[in-house]
Amino acid sequence: MTDARDAVLHSAPGALVLERVTRRYPGNPEPSVAELSLTIAPGELLALVGASGSGKTTTLRIAAGYETPDEGRVLLGDEGGAQRDITREPPQRRGFGMVFQHYALFPHMRVEENVAFGLEARGVRKADRLGQARDALDAVGLGGKSARPVQALSGGEQQRVALARALVIRPRVLLLDEPLSNLDPTLRQSMRDELRSTLRQSGVTALFVTHDQEDAFAVADRVAMLERGRLLQVGTPESLYHAPATRAVAEFVGRAALVPAERRGDQVRITIGGVALDAPARQQDPNTSGPRLAVLRPESLVLAEDERTPSWRGEVVGRRFAGGHVVYRVRLGRGVEVEVMGDGAGAREGAQTGVRLAGVPVAVVPGSA
Amino acid sequence: MLALALLALLLWSVVYPNVAVIVGSFERGLGDWRAFAASPADLDALRGTIIVSIGSVVAALLVGVPLAFLLTRTEFRGRRVLSGVATLPAALPPLVGVLAFLFLYGESGVVTRLVQRLFGLHEPPWTLTGLTAVIFVHAYTMYVYVFLFVSAGLERYDTTLDEAAMGLGASRTLLLRRITLPLLTPSLAGAMLLVFMSALGSFSAPYVFGGGARVLATQILVSKLNGALGLAYVETTVLAVTAVLALLLLRWLEGRRRYSMAGKGRATRSALRSPVARALLPAAAAAVVILLVLPHAMVVLVSFARDGAWTTQLLPPEYTLDNYRKLATDQELWRPITNSVWMSVLATAANAVVCFAIAYVVVLSRAPGRKALALLAALPWAIPATAIALGLAATFDRNVPAQLRILLVGTFWILPLAYFIRNIPIVTSAIEGSLRQMDATLEDAARGLGASRWLALRRVVLPAARPGLVAGTMLAGVAAVGEFVASVVLYTHSNRPISVEILAQVRSLSFGTAAAYSVLLILLVLAITVGARWLEGRVAESERTVNAA
Numbered sequence: 033m034t035d036a037r038d039a040v041l042h043s044a045p046g047a048l049v050l051e052r053v054t055r056r057y058p059g060n061p062e063p064s065v066a067e068l069s070l071t072i073a074p075g076e077l078l079a080l081v082g083a084s085g086s087g088k089t090t091t092l093r094i095a096a097g098y099e100t101p102d103e104g105r106v107l108l109g110d111e112g113g114a115q116r117d118i119t120r121e122p123p124q125r126r127g128f129g130m131v132f133q134h135y136a137l138f139p140h141m142r143v144e145e146n147v148a149f150g151l152e153a154r155g156v157r158k159a160d161r162l163g164q165a166r167d168a169l170d171a172v173g174l175g176g177k178s179a180r181p182v183q184a185l186s187g188g189e190q191q192r193v194a195l196a197r198a199l200v201i202r203p204r205v206l207l208l209d210e211p212l213s214n215l216d217p218t219l220r221q222s223m224r225d226e227l228r229s230t231l232r233q234s235g236v237t238a239l240f241v242t243h244d245q246e247d248a249f250a251v252a253d254r255v256a257m258l259e260r261g262r263l264l265q266v267g268t269p270e271s272l273y274h275a276p277a278t279r280a281v282a283e284f285v286g287r288a289a290l291v292p293a294e295r296r297g298d299q300v301r302i303t304i305g306g307v308a309l310d311a312p313a314r315q316q317d318p319n320t321s322g323p324r325l326a327v328l329r330p331e332s333l334v335l336a337e338d339e340r341t342p343s344w345r346g347e348v349v350g351r352r353f354a355g356g357h358v359v360y361r362v363r364l365g366r367g368v369e370v371e372v373m374g375d376g377a378g379a380r381e382g383a384q385t386g387v388r389l390a391g392v393p394v395a396v397v398p399g400s401a
Numbered sequence: 402m403l404a405l406a407l408l409a410l411l412l413w414s415v416v417y418p419n420v421a422v423i424v425g426s427f428e429r430g431l432g433d434w435r436a437f438a439a440s441p442a443d444l445d446a447l448r449g450t451i452i453v454s455i456g457s458v459v460a461a462l463l464v465g466v467p468l469a470f471l472l473t474r475t476e477f478r479g480r481r482v483l484s485g486v487a488t489l490p491a492a493l494p495p496l497v498g499v500l501a502f503l504f505l506y507g508e509s510g511v512v513t514r515l516v517q518r519l520f521g522l523h524e525p526p527w528t529l530t531g532l533t534a535v536i537f538v539h540a541y542t543m544y545v546y547v548f549l550f551v552s553a554g555l556e557r558y559d560t561t562l563d564e565a566a567m568g569l570g571a572s573r574t575l576l577l578r579r580i581t582l583p584l585l586t587p588s589l590a591g592a593m594l595l596v597f598m599s600a601l602g603s604f605s606a607p608y609v610f611g612g613g614a615r616v617l618a619t620q621i622l623v624s625k626l627n628g629a630l631g632l633a634y635v636e637t638t639v640l641a642v643t644a645v646l647a648l649l650l651l652r653w654l655e656g657r658r659r660y661s662m663a664g665k666g667r668a669t670r671s672a673l674r675s676p677v678a679r680a681l682l683p684a685a686a687a688a689v690v691i692l693l694v695l696p697h698a699m700v701v702l703v704s705f706a707r708d709g710a711w712t713t714q715l716l717p718p719e720y721t722l723d724n725y726r727k728l729a730t731d732q733e734l735w736r737p738i739t740n741s742v743w744m745s746v747l748a749t750a751a752n753a754v755v756c757f758a759i760a761y762v763v764v765l766s767r768a769p770g771r772k773a774l775a776l777l778a779a780l781p782w783a784i785p786a787t788a789i790a791l792g793l794a795a796t797f798d799r800n801v802p803a804q805l806r807i808l809l810v811g812t813f814w815i816l817p818l819a820y821f822i823r824n825i826p827i828v829t830s831a832i833e834g835s836l837r838q839m840d841a842t843l844e845d846a847a848r849g850l851g852a853s854r855w856l857a858l859r860r861v862v863l864p865a866a867r868p869g870l871v872a873g874t875m876l877a878g879v880a881a882v883g884e885f886v887a888s889v890v891l892y893t894h895s896n897r898p899i900s901v902e903i904l905a906q907v908r909s910l911s912f913g914t915a916a917a918y919s920v921l922l923i924l925l926v927l928a929i930t931v932g933a934r935w936l937e938g939r940v941a942e943s944e945r946t947v948n949a950a
Contacts (some may be wrong), residue, residue, distance in 0.1 A: 098564055123568045136565035140583045149579070150569035201569060 046074030046109055046237055048095060048205045053104035055090055055261075064090045066261040067104070072205075074109070077231055077238045078266075079252035081245055081284070087261035088241045089209060095239055096130050096207050097123035108204065124153075126205075129198030129236075133210040135190045137182040143193055144169065144178035150201035168200040169193070172230060188219045195227070199234055206231070206238040212247050224250035245285055257281055273329075275315045279399040282327045289370040292401050293326035293394075300394050302326050304344045305365045309388060314395040323400040330359050330373040332394050336386035337379075343386030346370075348379045362387055404768035407759055411777040413805060414822055418792030419641065419784065425795050426634035433631035443636065446615035450601060450640070453535050453616055454647075457600035458593050460540035465547025465592070468689075473555040476670040477679070479686040486693045491545040492926060493696060494883025496900045497919040498542050499605045500907065501696030502529065504703050504916075506537075511699065514715050530612030538606040541696070543599055547592040554588030586654075594651035601644050602785025604886040609907075617643075618787045622890060625791065634795065637788040648783045700923070704916035711912065724917035734914070736895075737902035738921060744813075744898060745881030748820035752828045753874045757866060759825075760832035765844060765862065775833075782826035786819075790890035793819055813896045819887040824877035831873030832866050839865035867940060875933035879926050 048071075055065040065087040072078045080088040093099040095106060100120060107115045108126075118126060129150075137146050144165045151161035169178050172192040177185065182193060191211060198206055211227065212220050228251045231238050242248050248255045249269040256266040257280075265277040276282035279290060294301045299310045311332070336343035349369070350361035358376040362385060363369050372387055379385045426433055437443045472484045490498065505512050506529050516526045529537070558581075566580045582589075607616045617640040624633035673679045704724055706717030728734050756778070762768055763775045781789060797809035797818075809815040843865070847857040863870075885900035892901050899922050906915035 096568060098568075123564070124570050124572065126568075127570070128568060130565065130568045132561050132565060134559075134561065136559070136561040138562060138566070138580060138584075149566065149571070152579070153566075153570035153572070153575055197569070 046204065048072045048237055048239065049107040050095065051105040051107060053094055053101045055094060055099060055101050063261050068263050070256055070263065072237055072239055074237050075235050076254065077240060077252045079248035079255045080239065080241045080258060081243065081248045081255055082258035084243060086258040088258050092207055092209055092239060092241045096128055097121060097126050127203060129201060129203030129206045131194045131198050131208040131211045133213060135194040137190055137193060139183055143180050143182055146182055146193060147197045147200055150197065164200055168196040172196045187215050188223060191215065191223065195230060203236060206236045208238060208240040210242055227251055257284060275395050276327060276397055279325060279397045282397050287330060287371055289328045290325040291328060291368055293324045293396055295324060295396060300326050300396055304368055307342060307344050309342065311389040311394040314393040322398055324396045325399045327395040327397060328370055330371040332390055332392050333370060333372040333387055334390045335360065335372055335374050336388045339386060341388060343388040345384065345386055348381050348383050348385055351381060403758060404762045404766065404770050404774060407762060408770050408774055415777055415780055418796040421796045422634050422637050422792045426631060426638050429631055433635045436632055437635040442615060443620060446617045446620040447639065449532055449614050449616045452532055454597050454600040456536040457539035457543055458596045460536050461544040461547045461596045464540055464544035466551055469548050469551035469555060473552050474670060476672050477686065478683040483686045483690055486690050487548055488545050489693050489697065490542045493542065494900065494922050494926065495605045496885045496903055497700060497922060498696060499538060499609045500903065500915060500919055501700050502538050503609065504699045505695060511716060530610055531614045534610040535606045538610060539600050539603065543596045546595040550588045550592035551585060554585045558584065590651055590654045597647055597651065598644060601647065602787060604787055618785060621787050621791060633791060637791045641784050641788045644785055645783050700916050700919045703912055704920045706913045708911045708913040724913040727914065728917055737897050737899045740896050741882050741898040744817045745820060745878055748817040748824065748881050749874050749878045751821045752824050752877045753870060756825060756828035756873065757832055757870060759829050760836055761862065764833055764836040765841060778829040779826050781822050786823060786886035787890060789822055790819055790887035794891060811893050815891050816888055816896055816898065819891055820881040820884055823887060824880055828873035828877050831869040835866050835869030868937065871933050871937045875929055878929045882925050883922050
């Protein structure tokens with residue numbers, strides 16, 4: 033993580049920097065977070081994704097100050113460009129905003145009192161803080177509900193109150209712990225867009241934890257993927273999808289079949305059932321030794337009805353309508369199953385078909401089947 | 402039908418005696434009320450009652466709240482031991498606690514003499530008498546309510562709310578004032594109510610330590626023994642009305658702030674930040690543990706002291722097994738023990754049957770009058786024990802079948818009846834609690850599958866009620882076997898319970914014998930508690946086996 037981009041961001045104002053942060057819990061031999069380094073640029077929305085137990089929530093709590101790392105530092109770049117070590121600063125003094133998974137709204141306070149609480153802690157006079165709270169509630173579309181008890185609100189409304197409460201203190205950094213996980217699927221779709229536009233407008237630097245890659249892709253500028261406390265890859269959603277660095281990233285992000293492959297210069301050769309097909313390789317392969325897997329996305333493959341062009345033969349075992357296209361599941365013998373994007377005019381379940389590469393670049397990751 | 406029968410039973414046993422007291426207070430028109438208002442002793446007692454009640458609440462809060470926070474929120478050496486003994490005072494039957502305090506902090510108590518000798522004083526450094534002494538004893542026995550309620554509140558407490566407040570910049574004081582305390586209000590109000598009611602009706606501590614100070618609960622007995630029955634009725638009415646008013650006030654406060662916490666309430670314990678506090682805490686915890694264990698230890702020690710030998714020494718000089726031997730061999734001395742066991746077994750069995758029926762009607766039936774039934778079943782809780790006892794004495798002192806009066810005063814049966822009435826609220830609410838957790842459609846489902854009413858009751862409702870039934874009857878048994886307040890008003894020589902005999906032995910300065918009785922009483926309480934746990938565990942175990950198979 034010491035590429036040129038990070039070096040520039042290290043001294044940028046408003047940046048949040050985690051530097052080789054490690055956190056161990058007593059009775060657990062594996063560290064929960066291990067030597068994690070991450071830089072969030074000012075105004076950037078970074079999502080931390082990973083399965084449960086990957087250390088993403090611990091990382092967030094270290095950033096917030098609820099946990100102190102055993103090793104490593106947390107740095108905050110201020111407006112002047114200088115960096116300050118805040119590793120041991122308690123949450124009260126960090127001036128960060130946080131949106132909790134269950135929102136942690138104070139159940140005995142009205143909506144506006146909840147939002148005004150951070151201002152109350154900063155000594156703002158009652159009339160002023162309630163005024164600001166109402167403005168913030170207007171901004172998230174809850175202007176009419178400021179005098180309600182919080183428990184009278186729906187899940188989506190509570191989420192917006194939590195967001196308003198965190199933003200009204202004009203935090204230097206906003207931290208969000210699974211902010212969308214408590215919403216039902218339909219609401220979740222619309223809240224993703226709303227969350228991103230609210231965060232964009234506020235211009236805040238945000239670190240956002242989720243186990244859902246779709247949440248991450250919809251909200252974040254960049255995505256960092258964690259596994260067992262270690263950072264696997266960080267980059268734009270596109271780069272994680274098209275150029276995964278490891279097998280774990282390839283499997284976690286999007287749908288993919290991983291099949292054994294060989295690098296041949298700038299080509300990838302994939303052999304299934306004795307038929308070898310070539311595709312352009314997506315990225316430079318820095319590692320020259322060891323077995324390789326090709327990451328076959330549905331759009332890297334097409335159905336080949338005519339039998340003249342070389343193709344892999346298989347049986348259609350499933351088809352799924354996905355809006356603008358249809359995805360076929362095709363079994364290519366010996367347990368290799370791939371998904372192929374098509375137009376819906378193609379085969380039915382049970383039919384024999386050919387599959388070939390679409391000619392788009394294919395990513396390759398280290399590993400064997 | 403069942404609902405009506407239960408309603409009639411409660412009207413007869415709970416309401417009727419209290420009405421009789423109120424009616425009795427007007428027997429001479431307003432004469433007794435005027436006498437009450439003109440009597441300096443009575444006004445003093447009313448004032449004393451209110452001071453003791455409020456003082457006990459404040460003292461119990463001062464001890465119980467910090468202890469609950471300490472034990473649920475922080476980790477330190479000795480925490481487990483301290484939390485193990487923190488509820489110990491509740492295991493002391495009321496009179497035994499008072500007795501232990503007498504041995505420890507009374508004018509010739511061990512601690513009193515120790516301090517006197519250490520500082521070479523001619524006089525004891527304090528006298529354990531008056532309202533302050535009563536509040537001191539109450540603080541020890543009643544802080545447990547506050548501790549338990551606040552601990553339970555903190556266990557349920559969603560600590561992410563604290564984190565959210567801290568993240569928003571709240572200082573510790575703002576956090577406590579605006580978030581933590583308001584959210585604990587229901588727990589605090591519930592505990593305050595319990596302490597207030599207990600202190601209001603408390604009899605043993607004022608009786609033994611009151612000295613010149615008066616409270617209504619003891620004043621009632623004084624009036625009754627002096628033959629001023631009308632005045633006793635007025636005093637009882639005043640005490641009961643005060644109690645009900647306090648109940649309504651605190652219930653209102655409790656209900657006004659009730660929230661459900663959304664998050665997972667996880668209690669996280671952390672070490673204290675200040676190194677000084679970290680170093681001092683284990684020592685302070687050890688001191689508190691000693692303070693809590695001391696009364697129990699003292700009662701045990703004195704139970705081996707030869708009666709009459711302990712005069713001016715710091716500790717009893719001679720030890721013997723005679724006290725226990727006497728209890729076991731002397732028929733007259735053994736009698737209170739069998740009395741207490743029999744009377745509490747009878748009362749508790751009646752509680753189990755009647756209160757299960759009440760809870761069943763209240764929770765699972767649509768019978769008209771079930772709301773009234775619930776109210777009546779809770780009523781004895783609001784009425785101090787002295788008042789209940791006096792009501793029974795006023796009602797069942799003659800045989801007038803036309804007035805539904807039968808002669809019970811002076812018989813064996815009056816005490817079991819008193820115990821039964823006192824324990825109706827706790828047993829009923831425990832069973833209600835269990836039944837409310839049961840899915841109400843289960844009984845319908847069983848009936849729909851063709852089960853008879855009886856089969857559905859036995860196989861569906863009773864198992865669901867079981868945890869509350871066991872816990873409720875256990876608490877009732879514990880309360881009955883050590884009951885003192887109603888007993889002292891209603892006992893006769895032949896049915897005197899252990900507690901009354903303890904007092905008699907103290908009066909005749911046979912401290913060793915009194916302590917031996919107390920130890921036996923503690924052992925009985927322990928046996929009931931352990932027995933109930935064992936029973937609950939065994940049934941739960943057999944159910945698991947059934948479910949697994």
